[in-house]
Amino acid sequence: MPAGSGSAARGAPGGVPRVVVVTGVSRFIGAHVAARLAVDPRVARVIGLDAAAPPPDLAALLGDVDVIRVDPGSGTSVLADLGAEAVVHLAVAAQADPGAGGRAVQKELNVIGTMQVLAACQQAARLRKLVLRSSTAAYGASFRDPAVFTEETEPRELPRGGFARDILDIEGYLRGFRRRRPDVTATVLRFAPLIGPRADTTLSRYFSRPVVPTVLGRDPRLQFVHSDDALEVLHRAVIEEHPGTFNVAGAGVLTLSQAIRRAGRLAMPVIEPGLSATAALGANVGLRSFGLDQLDLFVHGRVVDTTRLVTEFGFTPRTTAEAFDEFIRGQGEATRVLDTERLARAEQAVLAGIRQVREAVREHAGQDRESARERARQVRGAAREHPGQVRAGREGS
Amino acid sequence: MSAGGFAVPPPEDAGDLERPARRNGHPVPPPAEPAVPDRPGDAWDRRVAAGLAFLRQRLSGQYEVDEFGFDRELTERVFQPALSRIFHGWFRTEVTGAAHLPAGGPALIVGNHSGTLALDALMLSVAVHEHTDPGRHLRLLGADLVFRMPFVSELARKSGGTVACNPDAERLMCGGELVGVFPEGFKGVGKHFSQRYKLQRFGRGGFVSAALRTGTPIIPAAIVGAEEIYPMLADIKPLARLLGAPYFPVTPTFPALGPLGLIPLPSKWLIEFGEPIRTADLVDSADDPLVVFNLADQVRETIQQTLHRLLERRPDPFAK
Numbered sequence: 211m212p213a214g215s216g217s218a219a220r221g222a223p224g225g226v227p228r229v230v231v232v233t234g235v236s237r238f239i240g241a242h243v244a245a246r247l248a249v250d251p252r253v254a255r256v257i258g259l260d261a262a263a264p265p266p267d268l269a270a271l272l273g274d275v276d277v278i279r280v281d282p283g284s285g286t287s288v289l290a291d292l293g294a295e296a297v298v299h300l301a302v303a304a305q306a307d308p309g310a311g312g313r314a315v316q317k318e319l320n321v322i323g324t325m326q327v328l329a330a331c332q333q334a335a336r337l338r339k340l341v342l343r344s345s346t347a348a349y350g351a352s353f354r355d356p357a358v359f360t361e362e363t364e365p366r367e368l369p370r371g372g373f374a375r376d377i378l379d380i381e382g383y384l385r386g387f388r389r390r391r392p393d394v395t396a397t398v399l400r401f402a403p404l405i406g407p408r409a410d411t412t413l414s415r416y417f418s419r420p421v422v423p424t425v426l427g428r429d430p431r432l433q434f435v436h437s438d439d440a441l442e443v444l445h446r447a448v449i450e451e452h453p454g455t456f457n458v459a460g461a462g463v464l465t466l467s468q469a470i471r472r473a474g475r476l477a478m479p480v481i482e483p484g485l486s487a488t489a490a491l492g493a494n495v496g497l498r499s500f501g502l503d504q505l506d507l508f509v510h511g512r513v514v515d516t517t518r519l520v521t522e523f524g525f526t527p528r529t530t531a532e533a534f535d536e537f538i539r540g541q542g543e544a545t546r547v548l549d550t551e552r553l554a555r556a557e558q559a560v561l562a563g564i565r566q567v568r569e570a571v572r573e574h575a576g577q578d579r580e581s582a583r584e585r586a587r588q589v590r591g592a593a594r595e596h597p598g599q600v601r602a603g604r605e606g607s
Numbered sequence: 608m609s610a611g612g613f614a615v616p617p618p619e620d621a622g623d624l625e626r627p628a629r630r631n632g633h634p635v636p637p638p639a640e641p642a643v644p645d646r647p648g649d650a651w652d653r654r655v656a657a658g659l660a661f662l663r664q665r666l667s668g669q670y671e672v673d674e675f676g677f678d679r680e681l682t683e684r685v686f687q688p689a690l691s692r693i694f695h696g697w698f699r700t701e702v703t704g705a706a707h708l709p710a711g712g713p714a715l716i717v718g719n720h721s722g723t724l725a726l727d728a729l730m731l732s733v734a735v736h737e738h739t740d741p742g743r744h745l746r747l748l749g750a751d752l753v754f755r756m757p758f759v760s761e762l763a764r765k766s767g768g769t770v771a772c773n774p775d776a777e778r779l780m781c782g783g784e785l786v787g788v789f790p791e792g793f794k795g796v797g798k799h800f801s802q803r804y805k806l807q808r809f810g811r812g813g814f815v816s817a818a819l820r821t822g823t824p825i826i827p828a829a830i831v832g833a834e835e836i837y838p839m840l841a842d843i844k845p846l847a848r849l850l851g852a853p854y855f856p857v858t859p860t861f862p863a864l865g866p867l868g869l870i871p872l873p874s875k876w877l878i879e880f881g882e883p884i885r886t887a888d889l890v891d892s893a894d895d896p897l898v899v900f901n902l903a904d905q906v907r908e909t910i911q912q913t914l915h916r917l918l919e920r921r922p923d924p925f926a927k
Contacts, residue, residue: 353760354751356774357675363774427757431676431764463674471668482757513674550667557663564655 226449227296227339228254231289233327234301235277236260238409239343239437241268243298243444248274252449257292260301261319289327289334296339296448299327302380304345304373305412306501313372320376328387337394341447342384344400346433346457346514347374351506357431360515361400361455371503397447402459402514403507405533406437407540412504414537417473420547426479429467430511433459434534439527446523456522457514460530466508473538474546482509675746675775676764682744686766687736693726694733697873698832699927704880705738707826713780714883715818716745716787716826719806719910720795722833723856726871731787731828732767734878745787746779748772748814752793752853776817786823788814790903797842797854803834804914812903819893819902824883827906829913832876835924837861875926877917881909 230247234240235258248256258277263269269277280288289297301323306316324342331337349355350365351374369375381398388396403413413434416422435458443458470477485505520526528536543549661684664670670680694700708714718731732745747763748771754760769775771788779786789795794807818825839856847855861868884906892898 353755354770354772356772356778357769358774358778360774425757427761429676429761429765431672431674463672463676464668465672465676465678468668468670468672471666511676548666550663553663553666557659561656561659565652568652 226252230296231257231294232298233259236262236264240300244275245271289330298341300343324380340396342398348377351510373503395453398455402433402435404437405434405537409437421476424477426481429465431463433530436528436533456519460533462529474548675769677767678765690733698876700876702734702878707880713783713823718828720789720791723837727830727833746784747787780821780823793853800838809903812899815899815902816893822887826883827881827909829879831917832874835874836871
């Protein structure tokens with residue numbers, strides 16, 4: 211993978227692209243990126259491409275964006291016709307939607323969709339910039355993995371999850387594109403799982419259940435990136451020049467058990483073979499957000515080094531703990547099963563109980579001691595009154 | 608060691624900002640105040656209150672974990688006190704050469720491995736923690752088998768361990784940590800009792816190149832006593848293959864006595880830290896196999912000789 215440390219001044223001076231095409235505007239991140247670019251005065255025109263129409267709440271954001279519906283498989287000349295100078299490829303689905311074709315449709319969108327976008331990019335003569343949304347799932351999942359992945363780490367084992375495999379394919383295609391169009395600045399952003407009060411993601415759905423399934427005997431290290439920070443990084447990748455591959459994650463780590471406790475949820479540990487079977491069956495059994503991708507994550511955990519992002523972009527995302535705290539606050543206190551106040555009350559009750567018991571024991575022991583002392587006094591008193599008798603008694607015994 | 612369920616040392620303030628998790632931007636957790644004010648002068652009451660406050664803080668997730676999964680609070684308040692009892696009470700461990708342990712900055716501690724179950728790694732971490740001020744934590748590098756096993760992998764990570772690979776070793780050393788490694792690996796732990804205190808092959812010397820690349824001094828550590836805790840009389844290889852384990856040990860008590868066979872024999876332990884081997888001027892030779900092998904040999908020889916010397920000091924393995 212090419213190193214990401216290119217000079218920021220590379221490319222044309224004042225290299226802000228005037229015509230930007232954003233794919234995947236029917237999804238949260240695509241719609242928000244397009245809307246942000248549309249209000250940036252340096253960008254003249256933002257075009258949103260998607261096979262599906264944006265849902266009403268996202269369509270409201272896209273007032274200044276020209277949304278074009280393209281069918282997958284329609285020609286590859288659309289980008290050249292639009293005169294795109296930058297393409298932000300966000301039409302990558304992290305999770306299969308059982309209601310809309312499941313894994314087959316997800317793979318179609320991710321792999322075939324990316325191939326088509328890249329083919330179109332290759333023919334777009336005016337294109338100068340390509341920003342690709344990737345994922346830290348690109349590092350695979352292996353027990354021999356280092357604890358922290360840098361951008362140079364190669365996956366040691368092919369991951370089980372479909373999305374992770376798609377990501378590896380997508381990055382493979384991008385390497386080919388880089389060879390064929392070296393004049394285009396290609397930025398690959400490997401995002402940690404997105405979380406935030408606004409974003410509806412696999413993990414946010416997972417953490418909003420009162421009881422969350424975990425893998426028995428595993429407590430993976432997790433990292434999140436705040437959805438607003440993800441948008442900021444994507445925006446900068448379009449406006450500024452940052453060729454290369456970058457990890458995008460909040461610094462620091464939360465373990466899954468810690469995250470569940472902070473969210474006030476209850477963990478339900480399940481043995482791994484059971485979960486694998488559930489996940490492999492298509493997971494339409496009430497655990498919609500539990501596929502093999504999640505299973506890989508929840509067995510192995512995933513932590514990345516973000517030094518390159520911070521130095522090259524000059525931007526530090528919120529830490530994982532901060533992003534998660536904001537997400538929890540967005541969820542509202544009412545949804546918590548275990549909250550800190552209830553815990554404090556329980557602690558107080560237990561402590562008070564222990565004190566009462568000890569007090570009772572002490573009183574009882576005190577009474578015993580008191581009565582023993584009383585008896586001793588009586589005996590001593592008797593001895594003083596009848597010394598001979600007591601001595602005689604002692605000798606007798 | 609104090610009596611009672613939890614030993615609760617006072618929270619240390621020194622070096623608070625140096626904590627990796629703190630650097631990672633975790634919010635500062637509120638101090639573990641007991642919810643009910645305690646009765647002055649009642650030590651037992653204070654201990655209960657502090658234990659409950661600790662439990663509450665754990666249950667609400669208000670603690671820090673570094674990027675390797677090291678849970679300092681859990682290690683200092685639960686793991687170390689428990690291991691320390693075994694260290695002193697069961698194995699009567701004596702430590703020499705602790706002055707060679709640096710008060711700050713990185714070092715790679717290389718030890719001999721033995722004992723069927725790798726208790727020597729845990730005892731070495733107690734020795735390091737108790738003989739540095741403030742108590743430093745040995746970051747152990749473990750075989751990937753350790754991280755394959757559920758529960759065990761999480762205990763290893765929470766107590767500061769990680770997978771033995773160069774990226775992790777170098778990252779820890781660059782972060783100024785004390786890193787512990789046992790280059791013999793399973794060849795050392797799973798050797799026959801008759802081979803006791805004979806150092807096995809040191810593999811490729813990956814630990815040396817990691818130390819060279821980061822200019823970290825290497826401290827040889829000789830551990831006497833671990834060989835006798837589970838004397839391995841035979842290795843049932845087919846059973847080991849069936850279970851996917853590197854060996855299946857037969858000791859005088861295992862598997863004959865079942866779970867009772869898991870109680871280690873109370874041997875007398877001696878741990879000696881040797882003089883640090885400086886590597887700062889060899890940084891350029893990290894990929895020179897000759898330098899790496901020579902240095903690995905030097906470390907191995909030092910440990911072997913120290914073992915012989917320590918064994919003379921301890922003629923009876925089960926001495927007081």
